[in-house]
Amino acid sequence: DSPNRDIFVLATDGSRETTLMEHPGEDRVLGWAPDGKRILFASDRMGSTGAWSVGVAEGRPQGSPELVKGDIGDINPIGATRSGALYYVLETDVRDIYIASLDVATGKVTVPPAPVNPRLLGGKHSAAWSPDGQYLAYISSPRGRTSSLRIRSMKTGEERELSLKNLDLILYLGRVRWSPDGRSLLATGTDDKKRVGLYQIDVQTGAVASIVQGGFPYGVWSADGKAIFYALRGDVGVNKAAVQ
Numbered sequence: 001d002s003p004n005r006d007i008f009v010l011a012t013d014g015s016r017e018t019t020l021m022e023h024p025g026e027d028r029v030l031g032w033a034p035d036g037k038r039i040l041f042a043s044d045r046m047g048s049t050g051a052w053s054v055g056v057a058e059g060r061p062q063g064s065p066e067l068v069k070g071d072i073g074d075i076n077p078i079g080a081t082r083s084g085a086l087y088y089v090l091e092t093d094v095r096d097i098y099i100a101s102l103d104v105a106t107g108k109v110t111v112p113p114a115p116v117n118p119r120l121l122g123g124k125h126s127a128a129w130s131p132d133g134q135y136l137a138y139i140s141s142p143r144g145r146t147s148s149l150r151i152r153s154m155k156t157g158e159e160r161e162l163s164l165k166n167l168d169l170i171l172y173l174g175r176v177r178w179s180p181d182g183r184s185l186l187a188t189g190t191d192d193k194k195r196v197g198l199y200q201i202d203v204q205t206g207a208v209a210s211i212v213q214g215g216f217p218y219g220v221w222s223a224d225g226k227a228i229f230y231a232l233r234g235d236v237g238v239n240k241a242a243v244q
Contacts, residue, residue, distance in 0.1 A: 007041055009059040018059045030077045034084055041065075042072065049073065051086075097124045097138055116152060117159065128176040128185070137185055137203070139173045147173040149185070151203060162206040175218055180225040188217060198230055 007021035007029055021027045025045040032039055038053045043065070045052075050070040055062030074091040081087070101111035115121060116136060127138040134154055140161075141147045149162045177186045185201045197213035211219065215232030222229065 007039070009056065011059065016059065020056065020059075020061050021054065021065070030075075030088070031080045031086060034080060034082050040068065040080075040086060042075065046070070094122045095125055096122055097127045097136075099136075126174045126176045126187075128178055130178050131180060131182050135182075137176050137178065139176060139187075141173075147189075149173055149176070149187070149201065162201065162203070164201065164208050165206050177219070177221060179221050180223065186211075186219050186221060186228060188219075198228070200228075 004024065004026045005028060006019065006023065007027050008017055009020045010017045020039065021041060021043075023043065023045055025043055027045075028042045030040040030042055030051060033053070037057070038055050040051060040053045042049050043052050044050075046067070048071045051068040051072050052065045053068050054065040072090075075088040076091065078087040078089060097116045098113035099116055100109050100113040102109045116124065116127070116138065120140065123141045124138050125141065127136055129136060136152045136154060138150055138152070139147050140150055149164065150159050151162065152159045173187050173189045175186075175188045178184075179186065183203060185203055187199055187201060188196070189199050190196050195213055196216045198211040198217040198219045200209045200211055201207070211217075211228060212230060212232075217230045217232050219228045219230035221227075
């Protein structure tokens with residue numbers, strides 16, 4: 001139950017597992033170097049979180065870890081290029097949702113990014129377009145307040161907040177996905193009893209149905225909208241649930 005993490009290397013055939021990095025601090029893998037000879041990892045062993053690297057051969061560490069860049073913050077890696085550049089997302093205290101237009105053929109932005117709701121800046125995440133592109137659902141989580149689910153009309157700019165029903169107060173919502181017919185939303189949520197689950201939400205009434213609880217599930221709709229496929233943290237494989 002320790003919040004600290006160590007790093008291990010597992011052979012792809014499952015034949016052996018070795019400890020790569022064991023330290024009282026928290027270590028997280030950021031990615032392999034392109035040549036596979038080093039691993040880049042984040043560690044708070046010097047107080048603030050920095051990016052470190054260590055050589056690897058036959059699944060074992062080679063030499064002492066070296067600091068690559070200090071004070072990198074709470075980053076999530078996206079991937080490394082062949083030249084060795086690491087792309088990542090930096091988590092900050094303020095996050096928001098922006099909409100921009102671009103030329104798909106050239107990849108150039110034609111209309112600069114603008115906040116989806118300028119009146120309520122910050123605290124928005126998990127945006128999802130409706131199947132017809134007419135609505136945008138997103139989660140608003142202002143500091144110190146519970147999460148709310150909002151739906152914005154892209155045609156009129158009007159927004160409404162869904163009042164979630166028949167479920168205890170949901171403290172956190174995330175990973176929103178529209179159903180293929182546009183009538184429901186699928187979201188991961190945590191209620192006031194700290195139970196994590198996957199929920200189906202009616203976009204008109206706000207009625208909530210529990211799909212599965214436990215394991216911090218992440219789900220997607222089937223193409224016909226009649227089933228939901230989901231994975232559980234710590235669970236092996238993909239499960240299937242019928243839509244309620």
